Amino acid sequence: MSVYLDNASTSYPKPEAVYSSILNYMKNIGANPGRGGYSNALAGDRIIYDCREALMNFFNFNKLENVIFTGNITQSLNILMKSIIKDGWHIITSSMEHNSVLRPLSSLKRSMNIEVDVLKCSENGLIDVDDFKNAIKPNTKLVVLSHASNIIGTIQPLEIIGSICKQKDIYFIVDSAQTAGCISEDFYKLNCNALAFTGHKCLLGPQGVGGFLIDDNLNKEAVTFMEGGTGSLSQSIMQPQFLPDKFESGTLNAPGISGLLAGINYINKIGISTICEIETELCQRLIDGLLNIKSIQVYGLKNAALRTSTVSINSSKINNEELSLILDKGFDIMSRTGLHCAPLAHKTINTFSKGTLRFSIGCFNTKEDIDYTLYAINSILKGRVI
Structure with a gap:
């Protein structure tokens, strides 16, 4: 029996339609979208358009051209932050963020005259809304937050925070890496100005595809981040300023976008509420089983x-790396150990610097997977002494 429990890193397996759509693009289309008027190039254009539209509808957004493709969510967050932040800005983020937020902000802080406040979350990873309100200053211009933790899964009260940002004319960027595809997300209910997504996690697409949705207000603030070929205005050596071309220089990952479209179509067919119910039930089964093992501490x-x-x-009986190794080699159960690219989050939950062993469930996991994992952990720990 093989059990994959690293879906927070990348989902696996993918729906069969994802594999076949990528292969179909590579074998039967192949052309570069936006770079030709012949039939195969136009077929590529249609897939890009359809995926852009699918993402727009998936997040209940209303501007097709404001859906931007990138290589991954790290690129998306870098583009969003580095294209808008200006000297004198005060930015708020949290201690539960991934390095895809923390590192760009740290770099910008070293090179620009900006302030960055990192809100300390509770040990359960939650932002206190009153702490957030108190952190706002007259020059607060931007808030960047993940919707959920990549370590303990805590879902932040983003609708409330977004509403406060909207009232105070503060830009709000949402990192949906851990939530897009497993819980319902509405761009306008979140009250955000931009939402960054990745294709290879809960959206069930392949690696190498991500993007963001951006409203017109934030787009007006943003300068071009990268210049190059777009297939449009080729007579000019200046980057087009209309969307999506403003942010989409170079060749798009058309096979990957084809796979992402198939992943979104699969989610829409199954229903995101159904996926959420499956994962919640399995997660509770895992938590309850782990809580019955005296030497195990469960965080969050x-x-x-x-x-x-x-x-x-x-x-308390075995270190993370050894436990994960035995689970892999002895039981064919795949998990992840370490700091998960979120050092401040581990400081928040008091697991720095040893990190944690992380299990992350996906929509293709089963009760048998969870029960087998609990059996394996109990078997490994049986007879071990502190």
């Missing part, structure tokens, strides 16, 4: 309905 909220299906643990 214990109610799976309040988190995504990402669970981090430590054991």
Whole structure:
């Protein structure tokens, strides 16, 4: 029996339609979208258009041209932050963020005259809304937050925070890496100005595809981040300033976008509420089983309905790396250990610098997977002494 529990890193397996759509593009289309008027190039154009439209509808957004493709969500967040932040700005983020937020902000802080406040979250990874309100200054211009933790799955109260940002004319960027595809997300209910997404996690697409949705207000603030060929205005050596071309220089990953479209279509067919129910039930089963093992500590909220299906643990009997290795080599159960590119989050939950062993459930996992994993952990820990 093989069990994959690293879906917070990348989802696996993918729906069969994702594999076939990528192969079909490579074998039967092949052409570069936006770079030709012949039939295969136009077929590529149609797939890009359809995926852009699917993403627009998926996040209940209303401007097709404001859906931008990138290579991954890290690129998306870098483009969004580095194209808008200006001297004198005060930016708020949280201690539960991934390095895809923390590192760009740290770099910008070194090179620009900006202030960055990192809100300390609770041990359960939650932002206190009152702390957020108190952190706002007259020069606060931007808030960047993840929708959920990539370590303990805590879902942040982004609708409330976004509403405060909207009232105070503060730009709000959402990192949806851990939520897009497993919980319902509405661009306008989140009250955000931009939402960054990645294709290879809960959206069930391949690696190498990401993007963002941006409203017109934030787009007016943004300068061009990268220049190059767009297939449009080729007579000019200046980058087009209309969307999506303003942010889409160079060749898009058309096979990957084809795969992402198939992933979104699969989610729409199954229903995101159904996927959420499956993952929540399995997550609660895993948490309850882990809580019955005395030498295991489970981090974060214990109610799976309040988190995504990402669970981090430590054991007093065995270190994370050894436990993960034995799970892999002895039981064919795949997990992840370490700091998960989120050092401040581990400081927040008091697991720095040893990190945690992380299990992250996907929509293709089963009750048998969870029960087998609990059996394996109990088997490994049985007989071990502190």
